[in-house]
Each structure stands twice: as structure tokens, then as C-alpha cells.
Amino acid sequence: MIKQSIIENVLEAALATGGDFSEIFIEDKYVNEYVLQSGKIEQSIAGRDFGIGIRIFSGLQSIYTYTNDFSEEGLLAAAKRAALAIEGGGSGTIHPLHREIITPIHQILHLPHTVEHARKTAVMRQADSIARNYDSRINQVKVRYLDEQQNVLIANSEGKFVEDTRVYSRLSMQATATEGTEVQTGFYGPGAHAGFEFIEKLDLNHYAGEAARIAVTMLHADECPSGKFPVIIDNEFGGVIFHEACGHGLEATAVAKNNSVFANRIGERVAPEIVTYIDDGTLPNEWGSLNIDDEGEKTRKNVLIENGILKGYLIDKFNARRMDAQPTGSSRRQSYRFNPTSRMTNTYIAPGTSEPADIIASTEYGIYAKYMGGGQVSPSTGDYNFAVMEAYILKDGKIERPVRGATLIGNGAKTLQLVDRVGNNLAHGAGMCGSLSGSLPVNVGQPMIRVSEITVGGTKGE
Amino acid sequence: MNISRYQEKLLDKALEAGFIEAEVYYEQKKSFQCMLYKGEIDSYETSEDGGLSLRGLYNGKMGYSYTEKLDDDSISFLINSAKANANILDEDEGIDIFGGSTKYTSYDYYNEELETIGIPEKIELLRSIEQKIRAYDSRIVTLDYCLLQEYTAERSLANSKNLALSHKENGLVLFLSTVVKDGEEMKSGSYLKMTRDFHSLHADDIAKEAAEEALANLGEKSIPGGKYPIVLRSDASASLLSTFMPILSAENAQKDQSLLKGKVGHKVASEAFTLLSTPFHPAALSGASFDGEGVATKEQAIILEGTLQTLLHNRKTAKKDNCETTGHAHKDSYKGALSIAPQNLYISTGEKSLDELIHTVTNGVFITELSGLHSGTNTVSGDFSVAAKGFHIQDGKIASPVKQMTIAGNFFEFLNDIKGASSELYFLPNGYGSSSLLVKELSVTVE
Numbered sequence: 001m002i003k004q005s006i007i008e009n010v011l012e013a014a015l016a017t018g019g020d021f022s023e024i025f026i027e028d029k030y031v032n033e034y035v036l037q038s039g040k041i042e043q044s045i046a047g048r049d050f051g052i053g054i055r056i057f058s059g060l061q062s063i064y065t066y067t068n069d070f071s072e073e074g075l076l077a078a079a080k081r082a083a084l085a086i087e088g089g090g091s092g093t094i095h096p097l098h099r100e101i102i103t104p105i106h107q108i109l110h111l112p113h114t115v116e117h118a119r120k121t122a123v124m125r126q127a128d129s130i131a132r133n134y135d136s137r138i139n140q141v142k143v144r145y146l147d148e149q150q151n152v153l154i155a156n157s158e159g160k161f162v163e164d165t166r167v168y169s170r171l172s173m174q175a176t177a178t179e180g181t182e183v184q185t186g187f188y189g190p191g192a193h194a195g196f197e198f199i200e201k202l203d204l205n206h207y208a209g210e211a212a213r214i215a216v217t218m219l220h221a222d223e224c225p226s227g228k229f230p231v232i233i234d235n236e237f238g239g240v241i242f243h244e245a246c247g248h249g250l251e252a253t254a255v256a257k258n259n260s261v262f263a264n265r266i267g268e269r270v271a272p273e274i275v276t277y278i279d280d281g282t283l284p285n286e287w288g289s290l291n292i293d294d295e296g297e298k299t300r301k302n303v304l305i306e307n308g309i310l311k312g313y314l315i316d317k318f319n320a321r322r323m324d325a326q327p328t329g330s331s332r333r334q335s336y337r338f339n340p341t342s343r344m345t346n347t348y349i350a351p352g353t354s355e356p357a358d359i360i361a362s363t364e365y366g367i368y369a370k371y372m373g374g375g376q377v378s379p380s381t382g383d384y385n386f387a388v389m390e391a392y393i394l395k396d397g398k399i400e401r402p403v404r405g406a407t408l409i410g411n412g413a414k415t416l417q418l419v420d421r422v423g424n425n426l427a428h429g430a431g432m433c434g435s436l437s438g439s440l441p442v443n444v445g446q447p448m449i450r451v452s453e454i455t456v457g458g459t460k461g462e
Numbered sequence: 463m464n465i466s467r468y469q470e471k472l473l474d475k476a477l478e479a480g481f482i483e484a485e486v487y488y489e490q491k492k493s494f495q496c497m498l499y500k501g502e503i504d505s506y507e508t509s510e511d512g513g514l515s516l517r518g519l520y521n522g523k524m525g526y527s528y529t530e531k532l533d534d535d536s537i538s539f540l541i542n543s544a545k546a547n548a549n550i551l552d553e554d555e556g557i558d559i560f561g562g563s564t565k566y567t568s569y570d571y572y573n574e575e576l577e578t579i580g581i582p583e584k585i586e587l588l589r590s591i592e593q594k595i596r597a598y599d600s601r602i603v604t605l606d607y608c609l610l611q612e613y614t615a616e617r618s619l620a621n622s623k624n625l626a627l628s629h630k631e632n633g634l635v636l637f638l639s640t641v642v643k644d645g646e647e648m649k650s651g652s653y654l655k656m657t658r659d660f661h662s663l664h665a666d667d668i669a670k671e672a673a674e675e676a677l678a679n680l681g682e683k684s685i686p687g688g689k690y691p692i693v694l695r696s697d698a699s700a701s702l703l704s705t706f707m708p709i710l711s712a713e714n715a716q717k718d719q720s721l722l723k724g725k726v727g728h729k730v731a732s733e734a735f736t737l738l739s740t741p742f743h744p745a746a747l748s749g750a751s752f753d754g755e756g757v758a759t760k761e762q763a764i765i766l767e768g769t770l771q772t773l774l775h776n777r778k779t780a781k782k783d784n785c786e787t788t789g790h791a792h793k794d795s796y797k798g799a800l801s802i803a804p805q806n807l808y809i810s811t812g813e814k815s816l817d818e819l820i821h822t823v824t825n826g827v828f829i830t831e832l833s834g835l836h837s838g839t840n841t842v843s844g845d846f847s848v849a850a851k852g853f854h855i856q857d858g859k860i861a862s863p864v865k866q867m868t869i870a871g872n873f874f875e876f877l878n879d880i881k882g883a884s885s886e887l888y889f890l891p892n893g894y895g896s897s898s899l900l901v902k903e904l905s906v907t908v909e
Contacts, residue, residue, distance in 0.1 A: 040552035043799050046543035050531035064507040068530045085506045183843045226687050226907035259606045374837030380606050380641050385834035385849030407847040407868045457868025457907035
């Protein structure tokens with residue numbers, strides 16, 4: 001993308017004031033996005049994102065600058081501007097760049113730009129018609145198609161020089177059901193680190209049908225009661241609860257400065273023995289997968305909690321310095337505009353032994369969260385909140401009736417202790433995670449789990 | 463790269479390639495950001511970047527493309543992509559490129575002095591704030607954010623109908639998050655301040671406010687769940703407003719995604735509620751004298767004493783509803799298609815001070831922060847159930863902080879249940895503002 005000799009000059013210029021590490025991240029990304037609403041393709045955008053991020057470390061200081069001026073003068077000026085922030089002396093040295101060839105673990109069959117537009121829009125129309133035909137009360141459907149090809153080049157003063165191509169495909173469907181003055185929506189948004197083959201193979205009857213079914217089901221749902229209940233959270237996107245309640249607290253961003261309830265606790269019991277929590281960026285073609293992270297480190301399977309014992313954190317190169325630890329292939333950024341830091345990839349609770357039907361049957365009274373919405377956490381305190389998209393009241397071991405407006409609140413570290421059943425039906429769901437280094441594709445996953453008590457906030461007063 | 467020459471060349475090439483009309487939008491931004499940790503620079507960021515988009519009428523439809531790489535290759539990429547995208551569209555928007563308004567109000571969104579003050583002076587201020595917060599109280603453990611951000615942005619819009627508009631703005635934002643601990647109880651509180659006037663920032667005042675915001679959360683108690691009268695502090699109220707803004711969009715109404723469809727001229731809120739939109743407000747940092755299509759913007763009432771005056775329109779939705787555009791066409795950046803959004807939308811102030819509002823409540827809850835708004839709200843039905851931080855109000859006084867809560871209700875009912883607005887006004891950096899509101903009741907659940 002940019003000549004190697006220019007890259008070398010930039011890495012060197014960045015160290016002119018005494019920095020001890022410099023890095024360049026070059027990104028050239030093509031994006032296509034179409035939106036179908038009211039049965040019509042009404043928005044289509046194509047674009048090219050292009051820019052360069054330069055990073056310098058000087059001890060425990062991190063300097064970042066970005067630009068889309070790709071001329072040698074422009075890049076050198078940016079590197080020098082960044083270097084000015086360091087008040088050191090002398091100049092660091094750079095190692096000769098050594099080109100590393102990576103073997104892609106995520107095979108891409110059909111690059112999006114080789115696929116005719118009409119094939120992409122045909123899938124959108126099909127999803128639209130499945131959702132509309134599900135029920136006469138579905139009066140609006142919005143289908144969003146997205147493909148991205150992100151080409152990156154990462155080089156640093158330690159001699160790293162590596163290139164990678166990431167391809168993403170996603171189809172998201174939102175159905176709105178209306179009856180009288182009642183309006184409810186349902187959503188499903190499968191995505192993958194894959195080409196158009198992923199979109200073509202999608203079981204649209206399932207995904208578009210579920211989006212419609214959720215909307216219609218919620219139309220006549222009662223208001224959710226408030227209080228403390230046992231909560232069963234189903235598999236797949238249900239994993240978002242531990243993504244927030246626990247995953248963010250295991251990122252070096254929070255751990256390195258002791259701003260996490262999980263800091264300095266390696267080897268300690270933080271969860272019941274049935275809980276094993278893993279982050280794995282190597283799962284083939286999953287939405288949160290990568291060949292290499294945004295520092296050029298190979299992704300790997302990181303076991304964070306094993307049988308309830310805290311085993312590790314997600315660590316990037318910079319925080320590794322403060323923590324005196326090794327990076328874990330977990331450094332990510334939304335684009336060249338973001339200083340990378342430790343983030344999740346595909347994070348999930350490993351499958352247990354309970355049959356999902358038995359978990360439900362053994363619950364006297366509680367809430368069954370079939371599909372979760374999004375959530376949020378404050379890593380320093382661990383306090384979280386989540387919306388449940390589709391919830392039911394459980395009574396005498398049976399799913400009784402749907403309820404809406406359920407919000408789960410609590411403290412991550414405490415909730416983790418209260419997991420008392422882990423099912424055997426692990427599945428993953430795609431989502432976007434927003435944090436320090438931007439908005440990133442991540443998978444959340446789990447089998448069905450039960451927490452013995454969570455505070456449920458609802459619209460129906462106690 | 464000379465931008466105006468590049469814009470001109472692109473417009474010429476687009477017309478040559480068969481576009482009937484075309485528009486080029488360009489944005490560039492310079493920013494600086496610094497985060498401190500225990501007096502040391504933890505992270506330091508600078509940037510200079512931008513991008514450009516092409517929007518043009520081809521075969522009767524509006525094609526769209528953008529790039530961040532401004533070279534000759536990109537000209538053909540932009541033209542070919544915009545053409546291909548025009549062909550995909552089913553809908554003929556029936557909208558052309560705008561020729562220009564008769565008058566644009568000039569307003570100063572840029573303060574040169576802010577840019578001339580050196581970076582070291584700004585870092586020094588941040589350092590002094592951090593120090594003062596840490597020294598303020600022994601229960602202060604750390605700051606998990608101690609951030610200063612500064613930006614200058616310029617945008618320009620030029621089209622084949624000879625319209626050429628430009629805009630320049632700058633601003634500075636401080637974000638502090640203080641972590642406090644008393645025994646086993648750990649809490650945090652965040653503080654945000656934005657300005658174009660560096661000299662209005664005083665380290666002592668800021669440190670005191672930021673520290674108090676966090677310390678106030680210590681000593682939490684539980685209260686029984688149930689329906690309570692609520693006082694919603696201005697910053698929390700502004701964030702709730704920003705989440706429910708889509709209900710005001712004429713585009714959403716036309717697509718059956720807003721219950722305000724057909725409600726113009728009707729009462730949709732209590733008389734204590736007035737909602738204004740203005741591109742010109744001294745307390746807000748955002749706004750511009752033209753909208754995303756180049757239409758002149760103006761100050762207007764959206765809801766006046768409870769009655770809906772208008773929905774927010776761009777030229778496309780206005781044409782469909784057979785009315786005038788309200789100047790609310792919005793481009794998030796050169797990357798986004800044209801949508802609808804307000805410029806500084808705010809809930810107008812009332813007579814009473816915040817203390818006086820609280821004084822009217824015998825047993826209620828004072829809410830100071832909402833979170834989970836992106837997931838716990840349904841803008842179509844109006845239902846919301848979100849996490850909240852706040853205090854118990856007893857006999858007209860703030861009694862104690864309450865454990866983590868959720869508040870739940872329906873935004874349309876909430877609008878009708880507003881009993882009063884306070885005299886102070888707070889703007890978020892995204893341009894949404896509010897006074898503090900007294901609300902009849904909401905469901906409260908306590909952890």
C-alpha cells in the first residue's frame with residue numbers, strides 16, 4: 001500500500017525524540033451498505049476509507065496520531081508531530097523490517113466486490129418478504145446489508161511487517177408489528193468474517209421469521225414484573241450478559257490500572273466450578289475472528305476463567321508494559337482513527353452438562369430471557385444493565401407467558417458467582433461492541449445458563 | 463491537494479459521465495486529545511483527516527459514494543460507485559440538488575483564540591484538575607478517565623447549481639470520571655464540560671464539581687420498588703431526549719415508525735413542555751447555518767406548550783407531506799447518507815430552580831444519570847426501561863443515594879406527565895439540551 005522504504009523512514013522519524021517503540025497501521029477499506037425499507041431499496045452507499053495511524057511508546061506513555069495524507073512528506077510530518085509529545089532525549093533504533101506471511105485461518109470464497117449487486121439485493125428482498133408474510137400484523141420491515149473488505153498493513157520498529165485482509169458480511173433484519181396503538185419490534189442480525197457465501201447460505205426463514213415472530217409475540221405481552229428472580233438466559237446472543245458483566249472487566253484497559261474488580265486476582269475463584277469463560281479469535285469465519293490483531297499479533301484461544309478460577313486477561317502491547325505481561329493477540333481498533341487496545345473477539349461460556357429442557361423444568365418461578373437486547377457496564381464498579389428483547393414468566397417449570405420491558409441490573413462479579421446451571425447447547429451470536437478503541441464486530445456466546453438471582457426492572461410496579 | 467480544485471474537477475467529470483446534477487461535500491478535521499494518569503501523560507493523540515462524498519442525480523435517482531483517499535483514481539471510483547448505487551435504488555426520491563436559500567444567518571462557531579493557546583497550557587490545566595480531584599477527599603481512589611479533547615472542523619458543500627457553502631467550528635471537551643471508595647462500597651461519578659472559551663475553565667471549580675459528583679454516590683441505601691414522582695436532572699433528561707429524537711423525524715412518521723404521525727397541531731405533551739430547535743445557541747457547541755442539503759437553518763418551536771408544531775423535515779419528506787423543509791437534513795459525515803436530525807434540540811426552561819422543583823416532592827426519586835439507553839428503549843412504541851443513578855427525595859430534600867435502579871415507563875406518557883421544568887439549561891456535546899424536569903411518576907426498581 002505504501003513503499004517499504006517510506007514506512008521505514010516514518011518509523012525512524014517517530015523515534016527521533018527518544019521513543020522506544022514505533023508502529024504504523026495502514027488501512028484501505030471498501031464498504032458497501034444497502035438499506036431496504038417499505039419494500040424498497042432506499043439507500044445504497046459505497047465508500048473507501050483510507051488512512052494511516054502512527055503510534056509511539058515511551059515507557060508508559062503512548063502517543064497516537066492519524067492522517068489520510070499518504071504522501072511521504074505528510075507521513076513524516078505526522079510522525080514528527082507525534083514525536084514532539086515526548087520530552088526525552090536521544091533516538092531509538094529500528095530493526096530491519098522482516099515481512100511475515102500469514103496463513104489465513106478464515107477462508108473467504110466470494111469477495112464482496114466480485115458479486116453482482118443484484119444478488120445482494122435479491123437476498124434482502126427475500127428476507128423482507130419472509131418477515132412480511134409471517135403475520136398480517138407485520139407492517140414494516142427494515143433490512144440492512146453490509147459488506148466490508150479491510151486491507152491492513154502493520155509494521156513496527158521491532159521489525160514486524162505484516163499484511164492482512166479482513167472481509168465482513170452482515171445482514172440485519174428488523175420487523176415492526178402493529179395492532180391498534182400497540183407497536184413492537186423484533187431484530188436479528190447474523191454476521192461473519194466471510195464473503196458473500198455467508199449471506200447466500202443464511203437460513204432466511206429462520207432469521208427473518210424470528211425477527212417477525214418476536215415483534216408479534218411482544219404485541220400482547222404483559223408488562224414485566226419487578227423484583228429479584230432466578231433468570232434463565234438462553235444460548236447464542238444471551239452471552240452478551242457475560243460480555244458486559246465480566247468480559248470488559250478482564251480487558252487490560254481496565255485491569256492494568258486496577259480499575260477492575262478482577263484485577264490482581266489470577267488464580268482466585270471468581271465463579272462457580274461450572275463456569276469456564278473463553279475468548280477465541282481463531283474460530284473459523286466467526287464475526288469477531290481475525291487472523292492477526294491490529295498490532296499484527298496472531299489471534300489465539302485465551303482461557304480467561306477455567307472451572308471458576310481466574311486464569312488470564314486480554315492484553316495489548318501497551319498495557320502489557322504496565323502489567324509486566326505478554327500480549328494475548330487481543331489488540332483491536334475500529335479503524336486507523338483509533339489507538340488500539342485490548343478488546344474481546346469471540347467470547348463465550350464453554351458448554352456444561354445440563355439439558356436446556358431440564359434447566360427450565362427445574363425452575364419454580366422466574367424469568368426466561370429468550371433473546372437479549374444490548375447492555376452496558378461500568379468496568380470499575382462492575383455494575384451492568386441489559387435489556388431483554390423477548391422474555392417470559394416461568395412458573396412451575398413451564399414457560400408461562402411473554403412479558404415485555406424487562407431490564408436486568410446487577411454487579412458482574414456478584415452475578416458470576418450466582419450461575420447455578422450451564423447447559424450443553426453452546427451457540428454464538430454477532431454484535432457490535434463499543435469501547436475505547438471504537439466500535440468492533442464481536443461474537444458473544446454461551447449455552448443456556450441460569451443465574452439464581454438477578455434484579456429485574458420492569459414497567460409493572462411491585 | 464487543493465480541495466476546491468478537486469471538487470471542481472469531480473463535479474465536471476460527474477456531469478460528463480451522465481449525472482444531471484451533482485454535489486460534492488467535503489469535511490476535514492484537526493484534533494488533539496490527551497489523557498492523564500497520576501499526573502503523567504497516559505495517552506496523547508493528534509490527527510488531521512477528512513473525506514469527501516459525491517451525491518448526484520443519475521437516471522432520475524440519487525447515487526452516493528465517498529472516499530478518504532483524494533487522488534485521481536478516486537474520482538473514477540466515486541463516479542462509478544455513485545452510478546452503480548443509483549441503479550440499485552428502487553425509489554425515485556423526486557428530489558433534486560438544492561439551488562440555495564435566499565438568506566443564511568451568520569453565526570460564530572469558531573473561536574480562534576482557543577486554537578492559539580498552546581497544548582502545554584491545556585495539559586497543565588488538566589494536570590492541575592487531576593491533582594485537585596485526587597487531593598479533594600481521602601475517599602477518592604482514582605480517576606478512570608481524565609481526558610481533554612480539542613477539535614477544529616471545517617466542511618464545505620458545492621454543487622452543480624453553483625451553491626458553495628462553508629462552515630468552520632471548534633471546541634474543547636473535558637471528561638472526568640472519578641472513582642470513590644468507602645469501606646467495601648465503590649462508586650464512580652462522571653463529569654463533562656465543553657466550551658469554546660478556554661478562560662472560562664477554572665481548575666478549582668471543576669475539580670470540586672467532579673469530586674462531589676462521585677462522592678455524593680457513597681452511602682447508598684435501598685428503597686422499596688414502586689411508582690415514584692421523579693425529578694430528572696437536566697443532563698439525564700437531555701440524554702433521554704436524544705434517544706427518543708427519532709419520533710420527531712418526518713421520515714419515521716411516513717414509514718409508520720413514529721406514533722407522532724398525523725399529530726401536528728395536536729396536544730402531545732403537557733403544557734409545561736416546550737421543545738425548541740436552534741442552530742444558534744450560546745450554550746451549545748454544535749449547529750451550522752445550513753443543513754445537510756444546503757438549506758438555511760433557523761430557530762423554531764417543535765412542541766410549543768404541549769402542542770406539536772411540526773415534525774423535522776428534509777426536502778424529500780417535505781415534498782411527500784406537501785410542506786416546506788424545516789432545514790433538518792442531516793449528514794453524520796461524508797460517510798453517511800442524508801437523514802434527518804435536529805440542530806440543538808432542547809427542552810425549554812421553566813420558572814423554578816432545581817431545588818424548588820425537588821422541594822415540591824414528599825417521597826420521590828431524583829435521577830442524575832441514565833445508562834443502557836441504546837438497548838433499553840423502543841423508539842417506536844415509546845417504552846423504556848433503563849438503568850439509573852440517583853437519590854431518594856424525602857420531604858422536599860435529597861436524603862441519600864439509592865442503590866442501582868431501573869426506571870421504566872413510556873416516553874409518550876412521560877411527555878404528558880411533565881409537571882414542571884427548572885430554570886437551568888444543560889447541553890450535551892451532541893447538541894441535545896434540557897432543563898431538569900418534574901414528572902408525575904415512573905416505575906422504579908431497586909437492586
